[in-house]
Amino acid sequence: MTSRGVSLLKFVGTVSLGLLTGLSCSLAAVTVPSILSLPSASSAARAYRNLAPTSSLRLRSLTTVSSASFLLAFYLSPRSYRHPYLIYASTLALASSFADQIAPYILGSSDDEASREETAARRQARHERLAARNAARAARMEASYEVVGDVASEEGTGSASGGDDFDAEEEEEFNGEEVRGEIEDFLKAQRVQTGIASVGFLLSLVGVWGDGALKLLCCG
Structure with a gap:
């Protein structure tokens, strides 16, 4: 019974x-490159x-799931059947989750440390401005509901003009180089994760x- 349980964990x-390997490979080979080919920075950022x-x-x-299964299989196996590949596979699965930190050392980066910090600061400032603008819009909507008699007129004019203004402001907030750099970093991380996970x-x-875990699992 224990042998079947260990075999199931290995499976x-x-x-x-x-x-995990297939998903990261599809992201790196198909999905993320298709986002990079979108015509505008705003559509790429939203995607x-x-x-x-x-x-x-x-x-x-x-x-x-993968790393936990291999570790449990290792510790539940009899001492003479604790094969080292279970630890190696579990370690590689865990290491693949740190691909975003490993990728700059393996694939390199065209930006130096100062430019990366500057880009991160601009991105954080943009997120804060968008959050503040969303809060202001929510406050204006709440205030408009207090004037019951003017709700219909305010919604009619606000949705026609305010929404377009917000879309235009949001469009201006996206910097094409920043968006592309962020997506390319994600693409590099997926390539590294694919490599590490595939080895595991x-x-x-x-x-x-x-x-013989598969034979034991299938044939009992």
Whole structure:
């Protein structure tokens, strides 16, 4: 029973690491380059902001499942069957989650430290201005509801002019070079994560095949 449980953990870890490799590879090869080809900085920034949180959450989930499965399989295995590849595969899965920190050292960066800090400061200032503008718009909407008799007229004029003004201001907030640099950093991180995860996936495949975990799981 323990052997089947360990084999199941190895299988889950290998499949999760394979899904992690495939997802990061598709992001690096197809999805992120398509965002870079969008015609405007605002559309690219919106697409990237919709993609990055969702993909990062899924990548972290797969990383956690894979590394935890391999570690549990290692510690639950009898001492004579604790193969080192389980630790190596778990370590590589964890290391792939730090691809954004590793990528500048592997792929290099065209920007020096000062320019990266300046870009980060401008990006933070832009986020703060957008947050302040959203808060001001929310306050104006709340104030307009207090004047019950003028709600209809205020909404009619405000939606026609204020919304266009906000869209124009938001469009001006996006700097093409900053947006492109941010997306390219994400692309580099995905390439590095693909490389690290693929090595771990191949290692786990060879290890699982070598110790017969798949045969034990399928045939009992």
